[in-house]
Amino acid sequence: GLRFASTTASPQTKTEVDTSENEIVSPNFTNRNPRNLEQMALARKERGWKTTWPKREFWHRLRLERTQHYVEAFVERSNGDVVVSASTREWAIKRHLYSPKGVAACKNLGRVMAQRCLEAGINFVNFKAIIPWEHRCDSIQEFEKAMEDGGVVLYEPRRIFR
Amino acid sequence: MAAPLLSAALRGARAGRSFGTAAVLWKRAAPLGPMPNEDVDVGNLEALERYRSFTRYFRQAERESREPHWWNTYRKHSKPPAEPPRDIGLPCERPSRAKEIKERRRILRENRRNAEMERAARLRTALIPLDDVRAEWERTSGPFHKQRVAEHCGVFRDLFKGATFTPWVALRVQYSQEDEYLVPVYYGNMVTPSEASSPPTVSYEADKGSLWTLLLTNPDGHLRDADSEYLHWLVTNIPGSDIKAGKEMCHYLPPFPARGTGYHRFIFLLFKQHGPIDFSQDTRPTPCYSLKMRTFSTFDFYRKHEDAMTPAGLAFFQCQWDSSVTSTFHQLLNMREPVFEFVRPPAFHPPQVKFPRHQPLRYLDRYRDTEEPTYGIY
Numbered sequence: 001g002l003r004f005a006s007t008t009a010s011p012q013t014k015t016e017v018d019t020s021e022n023e024i025v026s027p028n029f030t031n032r033n034p035r036n037l038e039q040m041a042l043a044r045k046e047r048g049w050k051t052t053w054p055k056r057e058f059w060h061r062l063r064l065e066r067t068q069h070y071v072e073a074f075v076e077r078s079n080g081d082v083v084v085s086a087s088t089r090e091w092a093i094k095r096h097l098y099s100p101k102g103v104a105a106c107k108n109l110g111r112v113m114a115q116r117c118l119e120a121g122i123n124f125v126n127f128k129a130i131i132p133w134e135h136r137c138d139s140i141q142e143f144e145k146a147m148e149d150g151g152v153v154l155y156e157p158r159r160i161f162r
Numbered sequence: 163m164a165a166p167l168l169s170a171a172l173r174g175a176r177a178g179r180s181f182g183t184a185a186v187l188w189k190r191a192a193p194l195g196p197m198p199n200e201d202v203d204v205g206n207l208e209a210l211e212r213y214r215s216f217t218r219y220f221r222q223a224e225r226e227s228r229e230p231h232w233w234n235t236y237r238k239h240s241k242p243p244a245e246p247p248r249d250i251g252l253p254c255e256r257p258s259r260a261k262e263i264k265e266r267r268r269i270l271r272e273n274r275r276n277a278e279m280e281r282a283a284r285l286r287t288a289l290i291p292l293d294d295v296r297a298e299w300e301r302t303s304g305p306f307h308k309q310r311v312a313e314h315c316g317v318f319r320d321l322f323k324g325a326t327f328t329p330w331v332a333l334r335v336q337y338s339q340e341d342e343y344l345v346p347v348y349y350g351n352m353v354t355p356s357e358a359s360s361p362p363t364v365s366y367e368a369d370k371g372s373l374w375t376l377l378l379t380n381p382d383g384h385l386r387d388a389d390s391e392y393l394h395w396l397v398t399n400i401p402g403s404d405i406k407a408g409k410e411m412c413h414y415l416p417p418f419p420a421r422g423t424g425y426h427r428f429i430f431l432l433f434k435q436h437g438p439i440d441f442s443q444d445t446r447p448t449p450c451y452s453l454k455m456r457t458f459s460t461f462d463f464y465r466k467h468e469d470a471m472t473p474a475g476l477a478f479f480q481c482q483w484d485s486s487v488t489s490t491f492h493q494l495l496n497m498r499e500p501v502f503e504f505v506r507p508p509a510f511h512p513p514q515v516k517f518p519r520h521q522p523l524r525y526l527d528r529y530r531d532t533e534e535p536t537y538g539i540y
Contacts, residue, residue, distance in 0.1 A: 019451055019452055019495060019496040019497065021452065021453070021454050022451075022452065022453045022454075022495050022496065022497040023497045023498065024386065025385040025386065025500045026385065026386045026387075029385070029388075029420070029423055029500075029502050030388040031382050031423050031424055031425075031426070032316065032320055032381060032382055032388065033315070033316065033381075033382045033424070033425055033426060033427050033480075034314070034315060034316045035314075035315055035350075035425065035427075035480065036382070036424040036425045036426075037424070039424065039425045039480065040424045040425070040504075042504065065221070077314070079237070079240060079241055080228065080237070081314060082310065083310065083311060083314050084307070084310075084311065085307070090299070090302070090303055091266060091298065091302055092295050092296075092298035092299040092302055092303070093290065093295055094270070095266070095269055095270070095273070095298070096290035096291065096294070096295065097273070097283070097288070097290065098273055098274070098276070098279040098280055098282070098283035098288065099283060102283065103286050104282070104283040104286050104287075104288040105283075107286065107288075108288065108289065108290045111289075111290075111292060112290075112292065112295055115292060115296070116307070118351065119348035119349060119350070119351055120311050120348070120349055120350045120351070121349075121350035121351045121352060121479075121480055122350075131216060131217060131220065134217065138286075142286070
């Protein structure tokens with residue numbers, strides 16, 4: 001009689017003990033994810049550096065470097081750490097291109113870079129660090145169009161102050 | 163000369179506070195390194211090479227700002243030099259470099275002789291196959307790029323306390339939806355909890371006879387302790403790449419990031435085992451919906467089995483609250499859903515001064531305990 005009662009009661013008490021302690025939650029929650037605040041548009045942007053160019057008021061910046069021999073694109077943080085990069089010096093891209101410099105290379109680099117940015121979860125990027133008279137040239141226009149078509153927005157949302 | 167000093171001393175004595183005249187004695191010494199532009203011969207400026215364009219100057223300036231200097235810079239102040247991290251991953255297996263270079267040079271020469279490629283590049287219609295590029299990238303520079311992104315998302319800092327590894331094995335994780343839709347998990351992309359409600363299909367290249375361990379952990383979601391993680395899935399002793407044949411130590415629990423807490427990282431770790439390992443200490447009962455049992459620390463888990471396995475693959479996604487999380491809390495975890503709110507850190511104000519200089523009237527509002535402003539909107 002008693003044993004029978006105990007065998008039916010034990011599985012029930014186990015599940016009760018299992019989930020009854022779930023309710024105890026600490027009132028303060030800390031999220032260690034370094035990308036959390038910037039994805040919620042609450043992180044601080046470096047607002048100084050107003051007398052120099054380019055300014056550092058961004059979370060992620062897209063920088064395009066064109067040299068005589070290759071083209072490189074970097075997405076970096078304001079402290080200089082590179083997060084995602086693509087370059088025509090990499091074998092994966094170089095083997096499919098006729099030349100690692102020029103408008104066609106910039107366009108294809110834009111497509112590859114857009115794919116890598118979306119894979120890394122970077123959807124908004126600041127693209128202000130280009131010299132104004134260079135911004136109008138064909139290769140940079142093609143690169144920008146390729147990034148936009150790839151799905152990356154080249155405008156960072158304003159930080160939420162209140 | 164004596165009068166101002168005397169009046170100042172009297173003023174100090176009358177106010178009850180003394181003023182100090184002590185100053186730090188600066189010692190003149192030689193600079194600790196070469197001064198900038200020391201090598202420029204100022205006498206013969208005509209012979210110097212000019213920049214002739216702003217781009218050349220700008221690139222040189224950026225390169226120069228990134229170099230380490232002997233004087234104190236903002237870069238040194240904001241990011242102090244850290245010790246090189248310990249590498250706990252598999253050793254790098256590169257094929258013979260000479261043959262690879264020869265092969266690559268041959269392909270490049272063929273490209274340059276190809277007239278169609280030249281025409282496509284000239285008319286700007288050339289479009290490279292992105293899938294092939296991605297496949298080649300996964301084999302060559304993919305692991306380094308993934309390690310860099312993981313470093314920025316704080317994966318190594320939170321899971322392994324700073325020790326890094328290069329994920330040589332490409333881990334392909336995909337969540338399948340109802341209408342044949344596939345949501346892939348790369349290194350940091352966004353997946354919603356409703357998309358991640360059932361276990362994903364995991365595939366990777368593995369030799370026959372090798373044993374692997376797959377682990378899904380959430381280092382951000384712990385509701386009681388900020389330093390520990392929640393274990394969502396643990397499958398051990400997987401032969402080859404067949405997840406179903408492995409022993410499931412902890413069954414899959416869908417992600418449950420609480421509302422208001424923002425984005426949580428969910429990290430898939432693939433460990434390569436050197437031989438069959440006994441994970442009896444890490445077994446969780448089926449079904450396990452107790453958060454206490456699911457509390458986990460990857461560092462301790464890896465420390466226990468350090469000699470028998472090495473981390474080889476990495477994939478992670480970011481996840482935010484969604485309405486399916488409410489049903490996870492109510493049905494599976496059998497608890498009320500916690501809702502949090504973002505609390506801003508208090509604004510910093512320097513210590514209050516009796517006679518502030520060049521401050522507006524709202525200076526007093528900053529130090530008052532109650533919320534009433536001094537007047538109007540000022």
